[in-house]
Amino acid sequence: MAVVDTQRQGEIVIIRMDNPPVNALGHALRLGLEKAFGEANADAGVAAIVLTGTGRFFSAGADITEFKGEMKEPHLPQLIDKIEAGSKPVVAAINGTALGGGLELALGCHYRVAAKDVRQLGLPEIKLGIIPGAGGTQRLPRAVGIEQALQMITSGVFIDAKKAVATGLIDSVADGDVVATAIAFAKQQIGKEPRRIGEKRIDKASIPADLFDKARASIGRHPSGPIAPKCAIDAVEAATQVPLAEGNARERKLFREAAASPYARALQYAFFAERQAANLPGIAPDAKLRDINTVGILGAGTMGTGIALAFLNGGFPVTIVETTQEALDRGVDRIKDTLSANAKRGRITESQAADRFAKLTPSLQMDDLEKSDLVIEAVFENMALKKEVFQKLDKIAKRGAILATNTSTLDVDEIAAVTKRPQDVVGMHFFSPANIMRLLEIVRAEKTANDVMATAMGIAKRIGKVGVQAGVCDGFVGNRMLAAYGNEVQAMTLEGAMPREIDGALEAWGMAMGPLAVSDLAGLDVGYRIRKERKLTGEAAQFARVPDKIVEMGRHGQKTGAGYYKYDASRKRINDPEIEALIRSEAQALQIKQRHIPAEEIVERCLLRLANEGAKIVEEGIALRASDCDVMYLNGYGFPAWRGGPMWQVDNVIGMRNAAEKIKGYAATYGARWKIASLIERLAAENGTFAGVDVKKK
Ligand code: CAA
Ligand code: NAI
Numbered sequence: 205m206a207v208v209d210t211q212r213q214g215e216i217v218i219i220r221m222d223n224p225p226v227n228a229l230g231h232a233l234r235l236g237l238e239k240a241f242g243e244a245n246a247d248a249g250v251a252a253i254v255l256t257g258t259g260r261f262f263s264a265g266a267d268i269t270e271f272k273g274e275m276k277e278p279h280l281p282q283l284i285d286k287i288e289a290g291s292k293p294v295v296a297a298i299n300g301t302a303l304g305g306g307l308e309l310a311l312g313c314h315y316r317v318a319a320k321d322v323r324q325l326g327l328p329e330i331k332l333g334i335i336p337g338a339g340g341t342q343r344l345p346r347a348v349g350i351e352q353a354l355q356m357i358t359s360g361v362f363i364d365a366k367k368a369v370a371t372g373l374i375d376s377v378a379d380g381d382v383v384a385t386a387i388a389f390a391k392q393q394i395g396k397e398p399r400r401i402g403e404k405r406i407d408k409a410s411i412p413a414d415l416f417d418k419a420r421a422s423i424g425r426h427p428s429g430p431i432a433p434k435c436a437i438d439a440v441e442a443a444t445q446v447p448l449a450e451g452n453a454r455e456r457k458l459f460r461e462a463a464a465s466p467y468a469r470a471l472q473y474a475f476f477a478e479r480q481a482a483n484l485p486g487i488a489p490d491a492k493l494r495d496i497n498t499v500g501i502l503g504a505g506t507m508g509t510g511i512a513l514a515f516l517n518g519g520f521p522v523t524i525v526e527t528t529q530e531a532l533d534r535g536v537d538r539i540k541d542t543l544s545a546n547a548k549r550g551r552i553t554e555s556q557a558a559d560r561f562a563k564l565t566p567s568l569q570m571d572d573l574e575k576s577d578l579v580i581e582a583v584f585e586n587m588a589l590k591k592e593v594f595q596k597l598d599k600i601a602k603r604g605a606i607l608a609t610n611t612s613t614l615d616v617d618e619i620a621a622v623t624k625r626p627q628d629v630v631g632m633h634f635f636s637p638a639n640i641m642r643l644l645e646i647v648r649a650e651k652t653a654n655d656v657m658a659t660a661m662g663i664a665k666r667i668g669k670v671g672v673q674a675g676v677c678d679g680f681v682g683n684r685m686l687a688a689y690g691n692e693v694q695a696m697t698l699e700g701a702m703p704r705e706i707d708g709a710l711e712a713w714g715m716a717m718g719p720l721a722v723s724d725l726a727g728l729d730v731g732y733r734i735r736k737e738r739k740l741t742g743e744a745a746q747f748a749r750v751p752d753k754i755v756e757m758g759r760h761g762q763k764t765g766a767g768y769y770k771y772d773a774s775r776k777r778i779n780d781p782e783i784e785a786l787i788r789s790e791a792q793a794l795q796i797k798q799r800h801i802p803a804e805e806i807v808e809r810c811l812l813r814l815a816n817e818g819a820k821i822v823e824e825g826i827a828l829r830a831s832d833c834d835v836m837y838l839n840g841y842g843f844p845a846w847r848g849g850p851m852w853q854v855d856n857v858i859g860m861r862n863a864a865e866k867i868k869g870y871a872a873t874y875g876a877r878w879k880i881a882s883l884i885e886r887l888a889a890e891n892g893t894f895a896g897v898d899v900k901k902k
Contacts, residue, residue: 208236210244215251215394216387217244218297222258229305230267231276238278238286245290252390253290255313256297256383257306262322265304268332268472271463280305280338281452284312288400293393297386298322298374303362304329308338311347314398316374317389318365319382325368328360332475333432333468333846337459339402341439342451346404348372350411350444354419357436358426402448416441429467429714429846435459466856470848474838477831477849481672482665485828485899487658494604494659500525500576502593504535504566507610508582510638512539516560517639518667523565523572536566542639574600578663580632582610590614591622598623606656608632612683613734616649616676626651630660633680634669635840636726643840644669645680670839675826681818682836684826685850688817691877692809693719694747698791700798701806703768704779709803710810716842719810721777723751724767729760743877749790754783811858812867814850819881822897830855830894854884855893864888 207223219240223233244250257263266280287294287309296302296310298318302325310316318325327336327344335341336357345353348371356363368374378385419437426433435458442454462468483489499515501508501524512522516539524539526532540561547557565572573579579601581593590609597607607629609619620629631647644664648657657673664671674680679687693706697720701709707718723731732755735748754767761767762775769777791798818833827833834849843849848856854863864884871878887893 206236207233208240210240212250213387215249216254216390217247217250217252218254218256218383218387219244220256220258221263224258225261226264226301227257227261227306228264228267229280229309230270233267234278234280234283238283241283241287241290245292250292251394252292253294254297254383254386254390255287255294255309256386257299257302260300261306262296262298262300262302263306263309264301265306265308265329266337268475271472280308281456284309284338285402285452288312288314288402291398293390293396293398295386295390295393297378297382298325298365299382301325303327304336304340305338308336308340308343311343311401312339314400315389315393317376317378317382317386318368318374320365320377320379322365322368324362325364325373326360326362327357328362330358330360330428330432330436331471333428333465333471334462335432335436335439335455335459337455337463339448339452339455341436341455341458342443342448343401344373345440345443346401346406350406350440351415353443354415354437354440357440358419358433360428406444408444411444425714427845428471429465429844431465431467432462435462467846469856470846470852473831473848473852474834474845477835478670478839480829481670481832481835482661484654484657484661484673487654491655491658493662494577494606494655496577496606496659496663497521498523498576498578500573500579501582502570502573502579502597503582503584504532504538505582505584506636507634507638509535509538509542510636510640511580511582511610511634512564513542513639514634514667514669516543516563519563520667521563521565523567523576525567525570525573527568529568532566532568536564539564570596571600573597574602576601576605578606578608580608580610585611585613587614587618590619594619594629595622598625604628606630606659608660610634612680613678616647617651620649620651627653628656630656631674631676631680632660633674633682635682641840642668642670643682643836644671645674645682645836645840646671647674647676647680649676670835672832672835672839673828674832675824677821677824677826681821681827681833682840684821685814685817685833685837686841688813688877689810690719690723691744691747692813694750695874695877696801696806696809697750697787698747698794698796698798699801700791701801702779702784702787705801705803706806709806712803713807714844714847716844720768722842724761724769724771724777727761727763728755728767743875746794749794750787753786753790808858808866809870811850811853812863812870813878815854815858815863816867816878816881816884818851819883819894822894823881823883829899830897851894855895860884860893861888861891 209220209222211218221227244253294313295315296313302310327340329336352371365377369377423433439455439458442451499520499522501512504524504526512524515522543557543561546552547554609631616631620626630652633645635641635643646660661671703720707721710718740748759766762771765771770780821827822830830851834851837843837849838845867880
């Protein structure tokens with residue numbers, strides 16, 4: 205099928221890109237465009253050209269899958285330069301999403317008209333660890349001004365058609381058919397010299413003197429790592445210094461520099477890993493899903509209210525059920541307050557907040573869940589209570605409804621077994637705050653039906669979450685890996701690494717927050733209660749001594765103003781010599797000799813414990829693939845995307861053989877907790893990688 209279609213309407217040629225699913229500008233499409241523009245320019249009967257896309261997409265940009273190999277000609281930058289240089293007016297009819305190279309293509313056209321409902325216009329390359337490479341850093345500043353362009357290019361944000369017209373990115377918004385509007389626009393330009401953005405001179409006087417210095421100084425903890433943001437700023441600055449052709453050449457050099465960094469590879473891996481996670485083996489991508497239009501939630505506590513918000517924000521009507529009026533009112537107030545806070549911050553409009561709240565039905569009757577297509581249980585973490593609730597739900601819920609539990613530790617098979625429909629039961633493990641965190645761990649129990657899994661995955665996407673499948677085990681995937689990580693952190697404190705050193709090392713490496721600071725944020729009492737219930741012995745009991753004593757001192761973390769650290773009124777963390785003394789005295793009591801642990805060792809031990817546990821999870825079939833473990837860490841645990849994830853680090857930075865040797869070395873020093881995963885041993889022997897492990901042949 206042709207990826208470019210041309211149609212003639214009098215003196216106008218309409219060139220339509222048609223390269224599903226997203227009109228990525230792969231080789232075939234670039235060739236097609238080169239040919240279509242070449243013919244239109246050569247045809248004396250053609251006076252103007254309209255360029256448009258198909259369906260929801262104008263174009264999502266370069267074909268990312270081509271980045272790995274050598275790009276074939278025609279290259280996009282040259283193609284765009286040729287379009288801009290043409291003497292016949294070219295109007296981009298932006299019918300849908302225009303991102304990256306797609307927007308750069310539109311910027312090469314002489315005029316731009318966008319459909320009213322277009323919401324995704326932007327240069328998101330930075331999120332892939334690269335910078336716009338087809339003139340975007342040179343033409344966008346000329347179209348919208350330096351400050352706006354710098355902000356868009358260094359953040360990768362999308363803007364909608366309304367904002368695009370206000371900034372000057374597009375010339376007008378089409379209320380009706382965008383192609384018809386573009387044709388009318390093109391007709392008015394016939395015979396005139398086309399307007400070429402690339403020829404525009406930037407007025408340097410209007411640029412704040414310290415703009416670029418300030419931008420460089422703020423790169424610090426950029427989500428794309430240190431290289432791409434620096435390259436992006438340099439490239440935009442070039443637009444203020446040199447003409448287009450020279451600026452494009454500089455952009456090209458900086459693009460290559462960013463693309464060659466491991467951070468770009470990590471971010472591109474993360475992009476595809478996230479999409480791969482949605483592929484469930486044995487379930488066709490077009491499998492029939494269950495119809496989910498209404499959602500019921502049991503429990504209006506921390507999680508129930510967050511989950512309710514996530515679904516209300518996704519447009520679903522939600523019924524939320526509690527046991528007492530007081531608990532229900534508290535939950536409903538929290539939902540209302542969050543919606544109005546979002547409106548006050550300008551994230552949504554007042555009327556959107558009101559519409560969403562109007563879709564909430566609070567209730568004290570479980571029977572009110574009889575019409576819900578999906579029910580999510582978020583009551584206290586107690587097996588007897590969960591079983592009672594599921595037995596009741598089994599009687600109330602309609603046939604075919606999906607019954608989900610948000611348990612973070614309990615056996616979903618055991619919960620499913622109390623119903624007569626275990627095939628309809630699934631774990632939907634949200635992360636707190638559930639309306640914000642992107643990760644949704646979807647726990648497949650032994651009897652969960654395929655269509656329930658596929659529907660849960662689809663629901664994740666509909667509410668803006670990243671769904672990842674996990675099997676049943678203690679902690680599922682994410683928290684099981686976290687337990688190994690936390691265990692090593694406790695070991696290192698006793699060995700002499702103070703909280704500030706552990707958190708400092710991991711934060712300097714890129715983690716959003718160090719593990720002990722995270723514990724203070726989440727509340728130390730939660731883990732304390734679990735440890736007391738589990739009655740720990742041996743090494744685990746030793747490692748519990750410091751955190752238990754901290755809780756017993758009344759320090760439950762940020763909520764009590766102190767935990768591993770002290771906190772001032774603005775929640776700023778302050779090192780506390782009292783805790784450092786406590787750690788030293790516990791180590792002495794346990795006869796553990798303390799030493800200085802270098803930052804590199806702290807990071808290495810954390811990473812290897814995470815990856816070793818991840819490997820065990822993969823070999824047990826609890827995770828479908830190693831990349832799923834990474835997707836969880838990037839979306840639920842503050843792992844920096846530009847570092848790829850713990851599994852990617854082993855494959856690409858540490859090396860499988862090296863990892864195996866190091867793990868064995870640590871096992872010789874520290875014993876059983878460092879037992880090597882047999883998958884790592886095998887892959888090291890075969891010179892293999894986690895990425896090469898076949899999902900079915902694990
Ligand atoms: N190249 C190759 N494949 C792409 C792609 C791209 N630019 N964008 C999306 N796809 C693929 C996805 O991998 C997915 O494939 P599978 O179905 O096989 O998993 C499919 O298209 C649909 O994508 P989504 O599931 O993400 O669809 P969506 O509707 O939820 O989102 C989107 C669409 C907003 C465009 C999103 O896919 C996205 O953000 N894409 C990346 C856009 C981007 O970063 N563009 C810049 C590219 S770099 C560039 O252009 C450099 C340059 O300067 C020349
Ligand atoms: P919570 O204590 O804040 O809320 C639980 C709510 O359930 C309470 O308001 C309670 O009144 C209500 N409830 C109890 N029995 C009920 C019943 N029979 N019917 C309706 N409502 C009932 O607890 P939280 O933190 O919201 O946890 C809920 C579940 O989510 C637990 O299973 C927990 O393990 C899980 N979870 C918690 C996370 C967290 O960070 N808090 C993260 C992920 C999962």
